[in-house]
Amino acid sequence: MYEIRLHSRGGQGGVTAAKLMALASFRDGKFATAAPFYGAERRGAPIVSFIRIDDKPIKIYSQIHSPDLVVVLDSSILDLVNVFEGLKPDGKVLINAPKVPEQAENYNVQHVDLTGIALKLNLVVAGSPILNTPVIGALAKMGLFSRESAAAAIKETFSDERNLKAALVAYEEMV
Amino acid sequence: MLTLSTGNNAVAAAVRQANPAVVAAYPITPQTEIVEQIANYVTNGSLKSKYIPVESEHSAMAACIGASITGVRTFTATSSHGLLYMQEMVNWAAGARLPIVMANVNRALGPGWNVWAEHTDALQARDTGWLQVYVSTVQEAYDATLMAFRIAEDRRVYLPVMVNLDGFTLSHISQQLDESLVSDFIPPLVLDHAINTNAPMGYGCMTSSADYFKIRYDIERSMRDSVHVIKETEEAFASKFGRKYSWTEDYRCDDAKVLILSMGTLGKEAEVAVDILRNEGIKAGSMRVRWIRPFPELNPGDRELVVIDRNYSFGFGGILASSIRAKTGKDCYNVIAGLGGQEVTFNDIAGFVRNRRVGEEFWFGVDA
Numbered sequence: 001m002y003e004i005r006l007h008s009r010g011g012q013g014g015v016t017a018a019k020l021m022a023l024a025s026f027r028d029g030k031f032a033t034a035a036p037f038y039g040a041e042r043r044g045a046p047i048v049s050f051i052r053i054d055d056k057p058i059k060i061y062s063q064i065h066s067p068d069l070v071v072v073l074d075s076s077i078l079d080l081v082n083v084f085e086g087l088k089p090d091g092k093v094l095i096n097a098p099k100v101p102e103q104a105e106n107y108n109v110q111h112v113d114l115t116g117i118a119l120k121l122n123l124v125v126a127g128s129p130i131l132n133t134p135v136i137g138a139l140a141k142m143g144l145f146s147r148e149s150a151a152a153a154i155k156e157t158f159s160d161e162r163n164l165k166a167a168l169v170a171y172e173e174m175v
Numbered sequence: 176m177l178t179l180s181t182g183n184n185a186v187a188a189a190v191r192q193a194n195p196a197v198v199a200a201y202p203i204t205p206q207t208e209i210v211e212q213i214a215n216y217v218t219n220g221s222l223k224s225k226y227i228p229v230e231s232e233h234s235a236m237a238a239c240i241g242a243s244i245t246g247v248r249t250f251t252a253t254s255s256h257g258l259l260y261m262q263e264m265v266n267w268a269a270g271a272r273l274p275i276v277m278a279n280v281n282r283a284l285g286p287g288w289n290v291w292a293e294h295t296d297a298l299q300a301r302d303t304g305w306l307q308v309y310v311s312t313v314q315e316a317y318d319a320t321l322m323a324f325r326i327a328e329d330r331r332v333y334l335p336v337m338v339n340l341d342g343f344t345l346s347h348i349s350q351q352l353d354e355s356l357v358s359d360f361i362p363p364l365v366l367d368h369a370i371n372t373n374a375p376m377g378y379g380c381m382t383s384s385a386d387y388f389k390i391r392y393d394i395e396r397s398m399r400d401s402v403h404v405i406k407e408t409e410e411a412f413a414s415k416f417g418r419k420y421s422w423t424e425d426y427r428c429d430d431a432k433v434l435i436l437s438m439g440t441l442g443k444e445a446e447v448a449v450d451i452l453r454n455e456g457i458k459a460g461s462m463r464v465r466w467i468r469p470f471p472e473l474n475p476g477d478r479e480l481v482v483i484d485r486n487y488s489f490g491f492g493g494i495l496a497s498s499i500r501a502k503t504g505k506d507c508y509n510v511i512a513g514l515g516g517q518e519v520t521f522n523d524i525a526g527f528v529r530n531r532r533v534g535e536e537f538w539f540g541v542d543a
Contacts, residue, residue: 026179026351038290038347059443059446060447060520060521061443
């Protein structure tokens with residue numbers, strides 16, 4: 001089983017990103033679950049979602065305590081939450097940032113400027129850049145699921161073509 | 176069609192298949208997504224129900240009662256304080272023998288204010304005459320909702336059915352869902368005692384003790400008959416859709432020496448614990464109790480029992496454990512865990528089994 005913990009702030013689309021990750025994996029023929037952890041949510045508060053991917057049905061509902069991958073949609077959360085807690089020794093980190101933040105330097109970390117991609121495409125809702133579709137492109141590049149399944153998940157969920165475009169740009173920009 | 180869905184959306188999708196004439200509902204966390212989605216269906220024309228947005232849960236159930244008594248299919252959904260607020264009408268629905276189907280998204284009761292999973296809300300309605308089933312996956316939420324209509328509306332039952340799913344843990348998780356098309360699985364509703372303007376008679380006015388007693392006895396008789404209807408319905412469902420359900424979901428129970436009994440999503444987590452325990456040489460099995468009313472016949476034999484209750488009856492004990500003791504005559508190790516959404520992992524459950532002390536009660540996270 002592959003376990004992912006996703007950190008974001010309320011209003012950034014973290015819950016939808018988690019669903020898209022599960023859906024893309026599902027379209028790859030895997031079993032997948034996406035479970036947002038709901039606290040006293042409000043816009044801007046740090047929130048966390050859990051994604052599990054496996055070759056067989058997933059029976060676990062509890063939280064993910066030792067993730068294989070940590071995804072951070074907002075690097076300012078690094079100052080508030082220990083996003084690396086429980087990360088497996090060979091675990092990976094993906095951070096939305098123009099460069100790797102100092103706090104993440106000792107980890108197996110990759111970064112991509114999702115915010116910049118969203119702003120360039122004017123993919124903005126209620127003043128917030130949309131991060132949940134470009135991050136799917138970045139994760140496809142990391143090999144979490146195929147590029148085709150990522151595109152399928154986005155097209156199934158959103159009609160605005162800029163979402164798919166943002167994912168493809170992120171796919172290309174990821175090193 | 177295979178898709179990815181939340182528990183809440185699976186319930187709504189099943190309701191669309193069942194096509195009730197009337198849905199009356201009031202939103203409440205974590206149930207809101209169910210009634211929002213049903214409202215979407217009505218708005219986009221894919222569901223022809225009359226959707227009545229009411230001002231309270233009491234009114235939601237009252238509106239369902241008013242509609243149901245005319246002989247049409249009805250549905251509502253609620254949670255926690257909403258269920259308690261409608262409790263008077265919940266009793267009325269069963270007493271009036273109305274086959275209303277309700278989804279209840281199990282949530283703790285305040286104070287302290289808490290929106291996370293716990294079963295005490297629905298278990299406070301266990302003596303009302305409603306049938307109650309507890310589900311553990313998104314697929315089961317869909318399937319149990321479909322079956323609930325057929326069971327409730329069977330002439331041998333004519334009692335309301337409550338489908339329970341864990342708040343957030345199941346209501347908000349995304350899992351795969353086979354949205355099987357119901358076609359003729361739920362026959363058209365024929366309610367023998369529906370009100371009829373040609374022979375205007377009602378039911379529910381002042382009733383003598385002697386007649387009232389017979390009416391109550393009749394509820395219990397139908398509750399006992401519902402045992403057969405549930406079995407028939409689950410068998411018919413399995414032969415049509417290939418997914419099997421029963422009173423309990425048993426996992427590696429055949430040669431087990433110790434059984435974990437639980438309800439809802441903890442019952443799935445318990446299966447993972449069973450695999451861990453088996454690798455340690457402990458012959459464990461999981462028996463997830465699905466139906467609470469009518470309460471199933473359980474045959475634990477000489478196996479030790481570890482019962483996990485995500486609920487509590489103050490001054491008495493865990494409700495599932497108490498019921499199992501009463502019905503089987505066997506004592507158990509009663510673990511109280513998961514109240515108010517307390518995190519309970521498969522490792523925790525394996526620990527309950529390793530440290531079991533039959534005859535004792537253990538409050539997880541508090542007791543040593």
